[in-house]
Amino acid sequence: MSEFLTIGLHAEGPTDHKLLKHIIRRTVEDIILNCDKDIEINPIIEIDKISGSYNQNIEHAAKEAFDSGIKCLILHCDADKSTIDHVMYHKITPAIETIHNHTDKTNMCSNLIPLVPIYMSEAWMLSDIELLKQEIGAERIDNATLGLTRSAESYADPKATLVEAIRISQASKSRRHRNFNISDLYIPLGQKTPLTKLKQLSSYQQFYTDLKSICLPYC
Template sequence: MTRRRLYLRAGLYAEGPSDYDFLLPLLDRLLPSLAAALFPGTCEIAESLGIDAPPPAQGDRAERIAAAIADRWEECTLFVIHADGAGDPASARRSCVDPGVETARRASPNAITVPCVPVRDTEAWMLVDVEVFRTLLGSGTQPALPTEPEREADPKLTLGRLLREGGMKRKPERIYRLFGEEVSLEALRTLPAFRRFEAELSEAIQSAARSLSAPG
């Protein structure tokens, strides 16, 4: 029997440059580990791609999401749509993610999409692993990370303060990629919003696998 081959490439539509910096390398770590556990065949996983509506970008957010997906349809097998939760992730999902997904599916009914909605900001996901701070600030660093990062009123402010207190002079946004590359996945899994994202990403991988044609 011919073993099936699954090709995966995620297209990420995010809110801002720092979100791309953090989430793209994080996706590149998550996809291989999840695919290996979920798919019995051979997996080929390409580097995740930051996507946006092609210029001139017009219309509301839903239309821009749909345009971004249509523009990268032939390059990506699934699409991650990020929105900061601003303290109410369910509302952010309804207003900032679902309309774009619905608009995209009218043009591309088979689009596989994954919401990525932290409770407040993605910076909360950077406050779970002291080892990344030690990589940046020195092995003796002892930052007082919050015990419940998703309850932080302003995770971005907390992240900046911890880095400044540790002697970091660069703007936090410049080191977001390192957090995406290094933050512990096990530590992230203590956060409910991340667990939901990972579960929905797993469902998307399974959907991509089901869409494969049966071997001839």
């Protein structure tokens, strides 16, 4: 008989949910590939942000996760201009400790996994340039013209980099076909970006390690 694994995602915004829920599912599938048990992964459950402090958001998410039967809750937080260590020390670790020390912790999900991309989640969308070029119809445009010549985690504003690459790719098309924008990329890149490309990114490597430590006991 199959065992079911339910995972939740608390992300910064709607586009992060669109991208990350597909990457998370494929990552879990990769981790449990050689499990002795037959494990099925339920659809990723999205937990939206609420108004309030970061700690209040995580407390709310942990309660929602518990009530929804979520086994592990992923906490997405972009590093922006900070380092991953800074975000962990000042935001995520204190929030996790609050849950673990909470008087009502038995009614909260305690398996909390950080997901902190360098700068922002859009950096992960730059991990496979050839796939990106296919998605934006820019196969015949060289990388330098598109401004895509650096490693994914080295762009200070990966979202702006993507927007500019799309703009350049659309410039040679007729006005009737210039209807593509960055919002069209989150789902396909979340579904198609090879894990082998993501595994070259330090932030994904850390996420993979943390997620693996939580998922393997279910094997």
